[in-house]
Amino acid sequence: MNSVSQRLAELGIELPPVAAPLASYVPAVRSGQFVYTSGQLPMVDGALPATGKVGAEVLPEDAAHYARVCALNALAAVHALVGIDSVVRVVKVVGFVASSPDFTGQPAVVNGASKLLAEVFGEAGAHARSAVGVAVLPADAPVEVELIVEVGSS
Template identity: 60%
Template structure:
């Protein structure tokens, strides 16, 4: 990693949000061995959903990418609370769900918002495998949901 992730966040003008409390019967992140699995994060600000609707209908693809980035920041907050960002060795996997209007095919560009953030924060260690899935609806009416898996130091 070229720089400490906290320093990179600061250089990017970003701050980690407070970790959102679960909206159901789960925990924000779980460590198993050297892996941390983060529950799907929807775009929340001050305890409220930042946007609702489907990308390509109610939300533009560009706004969807910004919301995806917001979800990735929330996921990093959950990682930080559990193990500390400084202990991340590699972002392993990102799964992005995009609530999509009928005929919308730009899901990958929406999830690029999250992927680009992770690479900006962790450099080469932020490059990851990824799945992107278009869905009819997401919890709370969110336009995007991002989950990540990271490898951390023992």
């Protein structure tokens, strides 16, 4: 079986640098066999590629792509803390979608993150999930994603 880092290479995916926290927190914390990431925004090279509400300023398809970027940023935080190859399963994904009042497609947006995790981890990427619509996110980001992953013994 290939390692997670080998699978990422096969998919042509490179983990980005860990996004700098916007406030007083760390990107990820390990407790026992679990790593909890802080909510990750779709930062690319230190900037948000878009701002605004999904269903108004941001198209749902674009938001799904941004959720994928959030998941990559979360995986980068996991990798920096424990090494990506120590991940044995994705346990939970929580996605927050800054939504216009009439937008109800949050699950489809967060699928961007879920599909990436399935590509990378296969069956070990199947996870419990919440997709929540919110009024606003930090820096007016359209989406934010956090992960809980199980890691092997070290």
